Structure formats: structure tokens, C-alpha cells
Amino acid sequence: MSAALRIALAQCNPLVGDVEGNARMILEQVRTARERLDAQLIVFPELALTGYPPEDLLLRPSLHVQVETALAAMAPLIDDCHVVIGVPYRDEIGLRNGAVMLGGGREIARYAKRCLPNYSVFDEKRYFVEGTSPCVVQVDGVAVGLTVCEDIWFPEPARSSVDAGAQLLVNINASPFHASKYDERMATLRQRVVETGVPLVYVNQVGGQDELLFDGQSLVLDATGELVLRAPSFETGLYPVSPGEAAALAVMAPQEGLEADAYRALVLGVRDYVRKNGFPGVVIGLSGGIDSALTLAIAVDALGAEDVLAVMMPSRYTASMSLEDARIQCANLGVKALEIPIERPFQAFLGVLDPLLAGRPPDTTEENLQARCRGVILMAISNKTGRMVLTTGNKSEMAVGYATLYGDMAGGFAPLKDVPKTLVYRLAAWCNRDRAAIPERVLTRPPSAELAPEQKDSDSLPPYEVLDPILEYFVERDWSVGEIVAAGYDREVVERVVGLVLRNEYKRRQAPPGVRISSRAFGKDRRYPITSGYGRALR
Structure with a gap:
């Protein structure tokens, strides 16, 4: 030719x-x-x-x-x-x-x-x-x-x-x-x-x-x-x-590594979802933890600091370092921030529910109430300002249901929905490669939902270095329990994780959409029945 x-x-x-x-x-x-x-x-x-x-x-x-x-x-x-x-x-x-x-x-x-x-x-x-x-x-x-x-x-x-x-x-x-x-x-x-x-x-x-x-x-x-x-x-x-x-x-054009590609994908996904749907900006609940910190950095890169509002909502269980780190990050990125403690609404809910709660030990009910207080506050700000709420949950949490319906799952878009927790840490480090976008302590302290005294994610879940590979094998590759165990993982842990994935389909069905960056994401890509007896045969 x-x-x-x-x-x-x-x-x-x-x-x-x-x-x-x-x-x-x-x-x-x-x-x-x-x-x-x-x-x-x-x-x-x-x-x-x-x-x-x-x-x-x-x-x-x-x-x-x-x-x-x-x-x-x-x-x-x-x-x-x-x-x-x-x-x-x-x-x-x-x-x-x-x-x-x-x-x-x-x-x-x-x-x-x-x-x-x-x-x-x-x-x-x-x-x-x-x-x-x-x-x-x-x-x-x-x-x-x-x-x-x-x-x-x-x-x-x-x-x-x-x-x-x-x-x-x-x-x-x-x-x-x-x-x-x-x-x-x-x-x-x-x-x-x-x-x-x-x-x-x-x-x-x-x-x-x-x-x-x-x-x-x-x-x-x-x-x-x-x-x-x-x-x-x-x-x-x-x-x-x-x-x-x-x-x-x-x-x-040069080829870039996984972290660069994934981060740029998340930035573009947030920008287009917000802009194409006509929202003037976003609001994010900023906890001082790594998920919300990475979400905030992505939002600023996608939309500009002027179109991002951070809201800190401390509870009686929020560590002082969490508030400090959240404030530092907002200052570093030039993001306007609000601080709205949730103790008063939390107490109000406890009072209303006292006839039910009295005489019963605290459990996830009280933990979820705190998350739902925060969800109500963020949605009220969204209604009043027109800004979209970005949720901050990651793929690991969504997989096993380590999230609260109508609480931290309440929002319009979930940037990290297809990002495993181990990749969250890698993206945060990549994001910090030439700037202080995320305080260093956020990357090094143990992750916690801070909904109970001295709470850590590891109290409820296997270490993410164990959890994420199991999730990849089961969710993205369709491996059986036996195949995952044969790859070197403890059978009891694998069965527990797989059971959590299957039981929490109903939660994921109510979650907002998020950017797909893996070969199989929850949502449009992976379609499982909510009502199913499949899990009974896993053992």
C-alpha cells in the first residue's frame, strides 16, 4: 500500500x-x-x-x-x-x-x-x-x-x-x-x-x-x-x-505500570461520572484511614480541590491521630473541610432504641448506627449542595460485606469498589511519589473502622495479604474451595471467606456503581443470584 x-x-x-x-x-x-x-x-x-x-x-x-x-x-x-x-x-x-x-x-x-x-x-x-x-x-x-x-x-x-x-x-x-x-x-x-x-x-x-x-x-x-x-x-x-x-x-506514548494505569483509570472514571451526570462536585466522608484518604486524592486529581468537600465525623471511638491526619491531608490538598461530630445523633438513636437495646450487650447494631449517622449527614449535605457523595469502600470489604448498608455504602459513586485493599496501599504510595497527598502515618498504621474500642480490621477479617488472593481466585478466576486450598491456603479460612462472599450478594446489589479495573468486577460484570443454595454445597 x-x-x-x-x-x-x-x-x-x-x-x-x-x-x-x-x-x-x-x-x-x-x-x-x-x-x-x-x-x-x-x-x-x-x-x-x-x-x-x-x-x-x-x-x-x-x-x-x-x-x-x-x-x-x-x-x-x-x-x-x-x-x-x-x-x-x-x-x-x-x-x-x-x-x-x-x-x-x-x-x-x-x-x-x-x-x-x-x-x-x-x-x-x-x-x-x-x-x-x-x-x-x-x-x-x-x-x-x-x-x-x-x-x-x-x-x-x-x-x-x-x-x-x-x-x-x-x-x-x-x-x-x-x-x-x-x-x-x-x-x-x-x-x-x-x-x-x-x-x-x-x-x-x-x-x-x-x-x-x-x-x-x-x-x-x-x-x-x-x-x-x-x-x-x-x-x-x-x-x-x-x-x-x-x-x-x-x-x-510510553507504557506505564499497574499503579499508574489503575490510578489514572480511577481519576478518569470519577471525573466522567461526576461531570457527565452534571454534578457540581463531590462530598467525601474523611476518616483519617487509607481508603478515604486515597478517595480524596483521586477526587482532587479528577475534579480540582475547589469541587471537593471533605467531612470529618468523629465519634467517641475516633483516634486523635485520625483527625490529625485528615486535617493535614485537607490542608495539603487545599480541600475545604467540615468537622461534624456524630455523638449527638448517635446518642439520640440510642435513646430511641433503648427499649430494644436495654439489657443486651453491644454488637454490630451500635457500630452500624454510627456508620448510618455519618451516611445521613453526608446525604443531607449532598441534598443541600447538589454534590455527589463518593463512598470509600474497597473491593475486599465489598466482597465479604465489611460495610454498612445505608451507612458507609450510602452514596452515588464508589471509586475503590474494584480496588483490593492491598492495591489501595500500593496506589496510595504511588500517589505520594512526588507529593505529600496522603500523610505517611495513614499508610503505616493498622486499618480500623473505629466503630468500637481498639477495633482493627484484623479482628474480623484475615490479613489482607491472605484475604485478597483468596478473593481473586474465587471472584475473578472462579476457583473452587478445593483449588484455593491446594494453592496453599487454610481450608477453614477459605471456606469462611467464600461463605462471606456468597452471603453478602444482597449488600453489593445495593451498592453504588464504581470504576471497573479488574478482569471481573462486582456489578455489571459479575452477576450472582441473591437467593441461592449454592453455598451449602461448598464443603
Whole structure:
């Protein structure tokens, strides 16, 4: 193929359902790509016109009217280049997840995605009908084969495109982020290039959509499988390339480690959830512990200190060092803070409940009352100010139910919902690498809910260094109790942890959404029944 074909990869962040707004964004990027980059072919991600995933919005006929209206309006404005846009469209067979090519002031071609994912977070067979044919279009003398996302994970769509004459494969994506996803993509893309012998352009979406987070990292491989371009992760932008040119002439964003990727994913996920839903800022209950400290740092990096409000709500069990550390962190980050002790509302609840509580020893009832006092205060501030409450619980706690319904689980978004406790510590240390975002003592003191005298997490749970691997094996890898025990873990501990995971599904079902960064997160990704006898057979 000719090295003269100048391609711009449009790594963009659409808003689901905002067809008009997304169309304006696309046209603006097309203008920029033409004026600044002299691009001949501009490629946008999967379903860029509707945003991904639109879920049951796809069942509404009005959405498809908007899509076709937008395409008809856009086509005459794209007359001096070719543009590939991901769109849903309906034909005589059914609804398609498609790629549309516009150019010369008209619509040139439509391609229907041939491989529809229906696993993990994907439900595409609920909405779409699979395509059956390749689509190859001439663009300034180069035969371009169109594919969509999952198509590239299987040999046939790429092979049939090349058999139909394609000299360049273009694959448009909305591929969600999780740790290690980049390596999986690269291995698959290189395999397709080895099989076909033609260059490959891979364009991925950026941004947060409810629980999902899209990392971008769009790629171009030449006909030998050599990486020619790697766009940055978690950033929008236009990235020019000619696949026949030397790799040195294109962008090559650096790869970062797990901590950097996870932290940036959490920041973008919070920013997009808050901003796309129109909230003016967030409010966070700041305890002086590591979870709320990391949540506060993420929120400040996502939104700016001026849009973050911290609330310290000490109880009779709150250690003085917790308040000190919380105050220091707010000062370090420039965050406005309120201090609202919960002793008075706690006493009021104890008084109201005295006929029930009298003569009975204190237990989790009194502990949960404190958490619920805090939840009421945070939600009242949210109502009055319009700020969204960010909850601070991590994946380890959510897995085993070490959280209080209508207490510390009350809120609109849970940034750490898919972050195990051991990774919380690693992210906090990474966050502190070039600044004092989190007081050092927060990273070193034993974690505690501080709802009872001298309480520590280890009183109720195995050490997190033991708990987190067990949770990973059971939740993310579907290992049995026997397999986990064979990996070196105590059977009694494993059975207890697995039992807690299964019993607390009802709590997780009532938890707010949070950013997915693992291969299997609670929520949209992992779907278990609340009412089940499965756990009875574990032993």
C-alpha cells in the first residue's frame, strides 16, 4: 500500500445517548484533522455516534431516528476526506453494530460487525444481529477493510477482508480497560497481522461510562507486526500516521505500570461520572484511614480541590491521630473541610432504641448506627449542595460485606469498589511519589473502622495479604474451595471467606456503581443470584 495515505486516529470520549453532541464533536475533530494534519482517512471508535454501551437505549426507535438524521446531516459536510464512524443501524435483517464510511459528501459504505461479544460486561446479542460479509472500500488508491472491535479477536473477519482485496485493516473499538488488557490486545493484533500480512489500524474509545472505563491506547501495526503508533492511555486526541512510514514519525506514548494505569483509570472514571451526570462536585466522608484518604486524592486529581468537600465525623471511638491526619491531608490538598461530630445523633438513636437495646450487650447494631449517622449527614449535605457523595469502600470489604448498608455504602459513586485493599496501599504510595497527598502515618498504621474500642480490621477479617488472593481466585478466576486450598491456603479460612462472599450478594446489589479495573468486577460484570443454595454445597 502507499505510504501517502495519511490517517488520523480520533481517540474520543463520547457521551452515551447524546447523538447531536457526539455528531458535533465528530465534525469538529474532522475539521481539525483536515486543517492541521491533512488527513485523508479519519477513524472514530465503535458506536462513537451514540457512545458505548448505549444498552437499552438501543430499544428506543427515537434513538435510531436521531442516528440516521445525524448521518444524513454529516455526510454533505465531509467532502474532501473519508471518515469511519461507529454507529448502530437497522437494515432488512435487523439492528447492526456497524461502521459507516462517509466521504465525497455522501455515505459510501456500511459494515455490520460479524462477531458479537456476549460475555463479561458485554450483552451485544441482546440487541444486534451479526453481519456475514466483509466490507472493503477504496480510499485514495488504498483498499481499506472495515472491522469492528470483537471481529479482530477472531481470524475470519480479517482474513475475509484481505481475501476481498483489503490492503489495510481498520478496526474500531470500545474496548474496556482492565489490568493486563493492553498485553492481551497486542498479542491478538499481532496475530492478525501475521496471518494477513497487511497493516492494522486499531482505534479505541476513551472515557468513563457508569462502571466501564475505556483507556484508548489506540494502535497501528505495520505489515510486519511492528508497532508504528501507540496513542496515550486515558487521553483524548487526534493521532496522525501513515502505516508505510517509519515508526519514528508517529506518536509512541510510553507504557506505564499497574499503579499508574489503575490510578489514572480511577481519576478518569470519577471525573466522567461526576461531570457527565452534571454534578457540581463531590462530598467525601474523611476518616483519617487509607481508603478515604486515597478517595480524596483521586477526587482532587479528577475534579480540582475547589469541587471537593471533605467531612470529618468523629465519634467517641475516633483516634486523635485520625483527625490529625485528615486535617493535614485537607490542608495539603487545599480541600475545604467540615468537622461534624456524630455523638449527638448517635446518642439520640440510642435513646430511641433503648427499649430494644436495654439489657443486651453491644454488637454490630451500635457500630452500624454510627456508620448510618455519618451516611445521613453526608446525604443531607449532598441534598443541600447538589454534590455527589463518593463512598470509600474497597473491593475486599465489598466482597465479604465489611460495610454498612445505608451507612458507609450510602452514596452515588464508589471509586475503590474494584480496588483490593492491598492495591489501595500500593496506589496510595504511588500517589505520594512526588507529593505529600496522603500523610505517611495513614499508610503505616493498622486499618480500623473505629466503630468500637481498639477495633482493627484484623479482628474480623484475615490479613489482607491472605484475604485478597483468596478473593481473586474465587471472584475473578472462579476457583473452587478445593483449588484455593491446594494453592496453599487454610481450608477453614477459605471456606469462611467464600461463605462471606456468597452471603453478602444482597449488600453489593445495593451498592453504588464504581470504576471497573479488574478482569471481573462486582456489578455489571459479575452477576450472582441473591437467593441461592449454592453455598451449602461448598464443603
